Ligand SMILES: O=C(O)C1=C[C@@H](OP(=O)(O)O)[C@@H](O)[C@H](O)C1
């Protein structure tokens with residue numbers, strides 16, 4: 001999608017002996033797509049500064065355009081969205097959602113509640129990513145959503161229903177985005193009565209719900225929370241533009257650069273997220289600290305400095321499923337077996353990430369145990385093997401495996417061929433340029 005850029009079929013990364021420098025992060029995907037939708041649903045115009053420019057945000061911007069929401073880009077860093085105050089000017093549309101979970105899930109809920117005749121579809125992997133829990137929750141209160149392919153998965157056809165929501169419930173153990181979607185649509189259902197959403201069973205990826213609640217608050221809607229099991233939106237609240245919203249840097253993207261500093265620093269500093277971040281993925285830096293890395297934090301930056309061999313880690317990563325992939329590759333440089341637990345959601349993301357991670361780490365000489373919801377990684381005895389890495393159309397596979405070209409203290413990295421590097425465009429089209437900018441070897445590829 002964001003392909004004004006040229007990408008080769010594969011990229012050969014030479015081994016890198018040291019990294020050092022500062023990287024300005026692109027905007028957070030999670031904040032960008034939530035802000036775009038909330039701005040569209042709000043009364044008034046919202047100026048969005050530092051919106052992420054990537055495939056996932058193009059998908060949301062494209063959908064809003066098709067729905068008749070007016071927006072414009074003022075300059076490289078500034079967009080203005082003219083909110084339609086809870087209505088959508090276009091009542092019939094066919095919407096391409098790419099592989100953006102942060103677009104299809106919240107839009108499904110908003111469109112089902114507002115009503116119209118809409119189809120939502122995406123790339124083939126999107127049609128394998130579950131959405132049944134969200135559809136069930138909405139149809140149970142009068143929405144009219146049908147599957148046009150396999151039951152439980154996109155594509156979807158949405159028609160005008162008769163929503164009578166006062167109490168809804170949704171399962172939380174497959175994706176937190178279903179609850180996010182219902183929360184964002186809840187004020188549209190709570191015109192006359194309060195709406196409560198109960199979470200059935202376990203809720204995964206909880207910090208993403210905090211991002212949702214934080215941004216809803218900035219658009220004037222407060223949610224009463226009873227732990228993680230029930231959320232209530234009082235009647236009569238409307239989204240109103242906060243004027244200007246600044247999008248923080250992406251904390252998941254920060255993980256690649258912080259890990260590079262941890263493995264082969266020098267110091268690497270990321271600008272755009274820091275101790276004031278609303279993104280759970282800043283806690284990736286805590287995991288690096290547990291591995292023995294020195295982390296320094298400012299209000300809007302984080303820095304990682306290598307202080308020796310990384311310590312192996314055994315921890316629960318349910319709260320940071322995306323950044324946890326970076327730990328799996330950093331584990332190649334650790335002093336023993338690292339175990340990443342409670343990450344079953346990896347199986348339903350851009351690819352089956354547990355399977356893909358195991359296959360590719362083994363190519364590098366690691367011994368890998370792949371469980372239903374965990375992965376245990378024992379690094380190769382000496383250097384990391386040179387390999388051709390398949391990326392499974394998964395931006396995070398491409399970004400985290402670039403780290404295996406780094407020389408660590410415990411073992412050397414090696415030349416890596418990254419197949420299909422263009423997949424990074426989902427969240428960071430310029431990733432490899434940013435990675436090269438911190439490498440001591442300026443001729444990285
Ligand atoms: O709400 C969000 O912005 C996201 C939630 C997480 O998904 P799950 O809740 O499916 O784990 C995360 O993996 C995804 O990249 C972004």
Ligand SMILES: C=C(OP(=O)(O)O)C(=O)O
Pocket residue numbers: 099100101102322349350396427
């Ligand atoms: C899981 C991810 O994306 P999505 O928002 O499509 O779920 C991700 O970016 O790692």
